[in-house]
Amino acid sequence: MTNSTKIKQSGEPGNQLSSHFIKTLISRDLEEGKHGGRVRTRFPPEPNGYLHIGHAKSICLNFSVAAEYGGQCNLRFDDTNPAKESQEYVDSIKDNIRWLGFEWNGEVRYSSSYFDTLFEFANQLIASGHAYVCNLSPEQSREYRGTLMEAGRNSPDRDRPAAESLALFAKMRAGEFAEGECSLRAKIDMSSPNINMRDPVLYRIRHISHHQTGDQWCIYPTYDFTHCITDALEGITHSLCTLEFEDHRPLYDWILNSLDLKSIRAASVLADSDSPYVLPRQTEFAKLKLNYTMMGKRNLRTMVEEGVVSGWDDPRMPTIAGMRRRGFTPASLRNFCESVGVSRREGVVDLGMLEHAIRDDLDKHAPRAMCVMKPLKVEIGNIPEGDVIQLSLANHPKDESMGRRDVPLTREIFIDRSDFEIDPLPGFKRLIAGGEVRLRGAYVIKCHHVERDSRGEVVLLHCSADLDTLGKKPEGRKVKGVIHWVSATDGKTVSIRLYDRLFLVENPEAKDIENYRDCLNPDSLIEVSGAVVEPSVFEGSNLRFQFEREGYFYRDGDLTATENPVFNRTITLRDSWAG
RNA sequence: UGGGGUGUCGCCAAGUGGUAAGGCACAAGGUUUUGAUCCUUGCAUACGUUGGUUCGAAUCCAGCCACCCCAGCCA
Numbered sequence: 001m002t003n004s005t006k007i008k009q010s011g012e013p014g015n016q017l018s019s020h021f022i023k024t025l026i027s028r029d030l031e032e033g034k035h036g037g038r039v040r041t042r043f044p045p046e047p048n049g050y051l052h053i054g055h056a057k058s059i060c061l062n063f064s065v066a067a068e069y070g071g072q073c074n075l076r077f078d079d080t081n082p083a084k085e086s087q088e089y090v091d092s093i094k095d096n097i098r099w100l101g102f103e104w105n106g107e108v109r110y111s112s113s114y115f116d117t118l119f120e121f122a123n124q125l126i127a128s129g130h131a132y133v134c135n136l137s138p139e140q141s142r143e144y145r146g147t148l149m150e151a152g153r154n155s156p157d158r159d160r161p162a163a164e165s166l167a168l169f170a171k172m173r174a175g176e177f178a179e180g181e182c183s184l185r186a187k188i189d190m191s192s193p194n195i196n197m198r199d200p201v202l203y204r205i206r207h208i209s210h211h212q213t214g215d216q217w218c219i220y221p222t223y224d225f226t227h228c229i230t231d232a233l234e235g236i237t238h239s240l241c242t243l244e245f246e247d248h249r250p251l252y253d254w255i256l257n258s259l260d261l262k263s264i265r266a267a268s269v270l271a272d273s274d275s276p277y278v279l280p281r282q283t284e285f286a287k288l289k290l291n292y293t294m295m296g297k298r299n300l301r302t303m304v305e306e307g308v309v310s311g312w313d314d315p316r317m318p319t320i321a322g323m324r325r326r327g328f329t330p331a332s333l334r335n336f337c338e339s340v341g342v343s344r345r346e347g348v349v350d351l352g353m354l355e356h357a358i359r360d361d362l363d364k365h366a367p368r369a370m371c372v373m374k375p376l377k378v379e380i381g382n383i384p385e386g387d388v389i390q391l392s393l394a395n396h397p398k399d400e401s402m403g404r405r406d407v408p409l410t411r412e413i414f415i416d417r418s419d420f421e422i423d424p425l426p427g428f429k430r431l432i433a434g435g436e437v438r439l440r441g442a443y444v445i446k447c448h449h450v451e452r453d454s455r456g457e458v459v460l461l462h463c464s465a466d467l468d469t470l471g472k473k474p475e476g477r478k479v480k481g482v483i484h485w486v487s488a489t490d491g492k493t494v495s496i497r498l499y500d501r502l503f504l505v506e507n508p509e510a511k512d513i514e515n516y517r518d519c520l521n522p523d524s525l526i527e528v529s530g531a532v533v534e535p536s537v538f539e540g541s542n543l544r545f546q547f548e549r550e551g552y553f554y555r556d557g558d559l560t561a562t563e564n565p566v567f568n569r570t571i572t573l574r575d576s577w578a579g
Numbered sequence: 580u581g582g583g584g585u586g587u588c589g590c591c592a593a594g595u596g597g598u599a600a601g602g603c604a605c606a607a608g609g610u611u612u613u614g615a616u617c618c619u620u621g622c623a624u625a626c627g628u629u630g631g632u633u634c635g636a637a638u639c640c641a642g643c644c645a646c647c648c649c650a651g652c653c654a
Contacts, residue, residue, distance in 0.1 A: 018601090019593075046654050081653060138652050147650055149581055183652050193582040195650050204652035223654050247583055247649050284584090286647095291590085339602060341592050343585095346647060350590045353603050363616060370613095398616075429614070438612050471612085482612050548613045577614040 020342040022061070022283055026069055026238060035237045036275035039071030042236050043097070043104070044078045044111075044227070047089035047211070049297045050312045051096045051320045053333070053354075057288040060337035062240055063102040072105035074234055079112045080226050082210035090211070096320040101330045111226050112212040114233060117267050118221050119173065121229055121259055122184060122203060126165045130258040131202055132158060133168035134185045141183075144190070145198050151191035152198045158187060172205055175218045179205045186225075188254060196251045200224055228252040229259075231280040235269045239280045242287040243344065249282045256280075288340060289348045291506040293318045294516065299509060308520065309502075315556075315568050316502045316524050326499060327544060327554025327570030332361040351501060358571050362544065362552040367395040367402055370440065370484040371533040371547035371567075373496060375414035377488060378461045380445060383411040388490070391470075393441040405536040409442050412488035414532050419483040420461060422450070427577075429481040431461070436474070437481040440548060444469040444479050484548045491532035495566045496553070498526040529564075538565070549573065 026039060041062040045055065066073040075097060079085050094108065111118075125131040134155045136144060146152030160168075169184055171177060184203035192198055202225040209215045228251075231239045239252075256264070256279050265277045294300060295318060303309050303317075312319050315326035323333065336357035340349050383389070389409040396402040419430040419437070431437040436446045442465075449462040466474055473479075502508075505519040513519060537545060543555040551572040555565065 044654090048654080078654070084653075134652095136652095141652075142650075145650060147581085149650095151581090152650090180652065185652090195582080198650085201652045206652085220652095222652075227654085243584070244648055245654090249583095286585090339591080341602090343592070345585055345592085347591060350603065353591070356603060359615090368613080397611085397613075427614090440612060442612090444612090469612095473612085479612090481614085484613075546613085546615085549615075550613090551615095573613075573615050575614070 018338060018341060021344070022065060022238070022240065022285065022342055023068070025283060026065065029237070030069065034276075035278050038235070038237055038275060039066055039069040040074070040105075040235050040237045041066045041071065041240060042074040042076050042109075042231065042234060044076045044241075045093050046078045046081070046085065047087075047093060048081070048084040049089060049301070051093055052295060052300070053290065053293075053318045053320070053323065053336075054288040054295050056100060056320060056333050057337045057340065057342075058240070058242070059097060059100060059102060060334055061285070061342055063104075064334075064338075065238075065240075071237070073102070074106070074109055074236070075104035076109035076111060076230060076234065077212075078223065078227065078230075079110055079210070079212060080220050080223060082208055082220065083206065085211055087211045092321065099320065099324060099330060100333060109230075109234065110212050111221075111230050112210060114226075114230050115213060115217055115221070117233065118226060118229060120267075121263075122221070122225070123166060123169065124260065124263065125186070125202070125255075125258060126169060126184070127162055128258070128260075129162055129187065131165070131184055131186050132160055132162075133165040133172065133182055134158070134199070135182045138180050141201075145195065146190070148195070154190050155185070155199065158199070169203070172203065172219050173217075175207070177205055179207055181205065184219075186251075186255065186258075188251075194247055194250060196224070196247050197254070200251060224248060224251050225255060228256050228280070228282075229264070232256055232264050233268045236280040237278070239282045241282060241284055243284045243346065245282070246284045249284070252282050253279075284344065285342050286344055286346045288337075289346070290318065290351055290354065291348050292351050292501045292503045292508070294503070294508050296509060299516065302516075306517075308517065315497070315499050325554070325556060325568065327362075327552060327568055328358050329361050329365075329544075332358040335361065348507070355571055359552070359574065362546060362570065364399070366544045366546045366552055367405075367542060368393075368397070368548050369405075369534055369537050369545045370407070370486055371494070371496070371531055371537075371545075371550060371553070372414045372416050372484065372486045372491070373528055373531045373550065374417040375486075375488075375530065375532050376417045376420055376458065376461065378413050378415050378445070378463050378485070380411055380413065381448075381462060381464045382467065383409070383465060385411050387411065388487075389442075391441055405539070407441060407534050407536065408487045408490040409439075410487045410489045413439070413485045414488050414491065415439075415461075415483055415485045417458075419481075420447075420458065422458070430483050431481065436466075436477075436479045437483050438469070438479050439465075440482050440484045442470065442485070443467065444474050484550075486532045486534050488532075490535050492535055492538065493564070494531050494533050495564055496528040496531045497556070497566060497568045498528060499569050500524050500526075531567075533567075544570075546573075 043062045063073045134157045144153050183201045185199045188197045190198045203219045207218050313321035391407045392404045393407050444466045445463040447463050451460040453459045502524045504521050552570040553567040556568045557566040
């Protein structure tokens with residue numbers, strides 16, 4: 001629906017738009033013929049949680065940059081820590097990436113499917129004197145590591161003969177040691193100012209089964225050992241990651257350079273290729289931060305567990321799943337990521353940018369309809385009871401290709417309570433007692449009498465329609481206001497969920513905030529029952545609408561249920577009226 | 580007090596020695612049967628700061644300041 005136009009959209013995957021330092025880098029590599037014209041990136045999520053808008057930035061970057069240069073992007077689950085991972089996450093991640101509109105190169109990859117090769121390379125490193133089995137416990141090893149200010153000390157096992165380490169490593173693999181009893185470490189420099197270079201652990205013992213490899217292994221490689229090698233095996237040319245990995249780049253390079261290049265190539269996808277073989281290069285960029293939202297995996301989990309939201313796909317969550325249920329379109333998310341740019345500066349993007357992206361897409365693509373949130377009955381005296389005037393309204397004010405729909409007008413209609421005022425503020429241009437307004441797409445009506453109940457609440461407006469105002473301006477006077485309405489006899493009752501930002505403060509993750517619950521927006525969800533929507537909304541298969549003057553809405557829940565349909569408000573319309 | 584980064588409009592962000600793009604937000608007009616959209620206009624003598632090099636610096640050099648990341652057998 002929203003993606004149906006054939007015109008090249010700015011947010012289409014791979015469409016060239018902005019420029020940034022990573023593209024500059026790739027262009028230069030291409031000009032120099034560095035990789036024989038190849039560009040290959042990868043998106044390497046660990047399947048230990050749900051994807052959020054921050055991941056979307058990385059996904060868009062990796063996939064679109066590859067597409068733009070005629071390359072490909074691999075999807076590789078970086079599953080080296082089975083304790084935290086599960087199949088549930090790999091499934092949802094794949095689903096989210098496809099929904100965003102991207103297609104990965106070939107089959108899904110797993111770091112775990114390279115475990116055999118990784119094990120061989122580890123042995124190679126030991127044999128060449130670049131790694132050793134260390135018997136220090138995790139606690140001891142922490143002591144030996146030193147601090148930011150002080151150098152570390154060498155492990156007593158550091159100079160153990162390669163043959164001995166080889167034998168020990170084989171025993172580690174065979175399951176002869178308990179967890180934490182020993183580990184495989186790189187032999188680099190315990191006095192390096194970069195702590196990552198102080199003989200980092202390459203393999204640790206974990207007697208647990210893995211979601212992909214089952215009980216085949218009881219030793220698992222670490223991120224640092226795995227990532228660079230799997231990149232190299234897959235022929236990745238540009239390994240893009242976030243800024244916090246910058247300090248790991250020397251290690252990334254150290255491991256690859258300590259291995260035999262020929263054997264890496266022989267094990268890689270380029271083994272039989274004529275293409276020059278060049279090791280991958282890691283490049284870091286700033287991750288996305290959004291104000292008024294928490295992005296930390298841990299924090300999001302807390303909100304789910306504490307029931308502050310209904311789940312990972314609660315429409316207020318910044319998860320892809322949540323935003324999808326909220327009504328965001330794939331194109332809007334892609335456009336947003338594009339507009340945010342890519343740099344090395346850690347900034348905080350204003351939520352307004354995201355809101356602009358979704359409004360921009362929905363304004364162009366969402367058909368219009370009318371929905372009255374808080375119904376106030378209006379009786380139009382000069383429309384006979386039982387008469388149904390079928391009006392034909394455009395689905396979009398500017399795009400005729402979106403067609404028209406029939407909207408029934410009857411003697412009794414509903415308008416929104418907020419569109420009628422007894423004591424209007426200056427500038428109010430909707431209906432007042434004795435005044436006139438335009439019913440959108442229909443006649444100008446005049447309010448003659450206001451009926452109240454015993455408590456003084458307005459319950460019915462007696463009006464008349466100027467039958468000479470359909471499709472034309474009233475004669476002799478100006479009627480400024482236009483309000484939406486729905487036939488009281490033909491309208492359908494629906495439930496509406498009005499969503500707003502979850503937090504009241506710009507940075508809910510700030511350190512000085514004791515409890516995030518203190519900054520929750522109490523009005524982040526307002527449930528409205530008894531709203532009335534025009535019948536055309538259920539006539540097609542479309543799920544996204546602009547309810548005129550209210551905002552953009554997305555049909556949620558069981559679509560086959562005829563009882564009480566639910567619409568989530570994706571975003572309001574911009575409202576420049578102070579009131 | 581170690582190492583690695585970053586500092587251009589309220590927010591993102593171009594710019595890579597020749598005299599400050601763009602988007603968001605905001606403001607003012609115009610169009611409008613959505614107080615929407617759309618259109619027009621405005622919005623940094625200024626690039627963290629202090630010096631230096633140069634005919635000329637946001638761009639080069641030096642010092643200073645601020646902020647971010649690193650001491651998981653997490654990624």
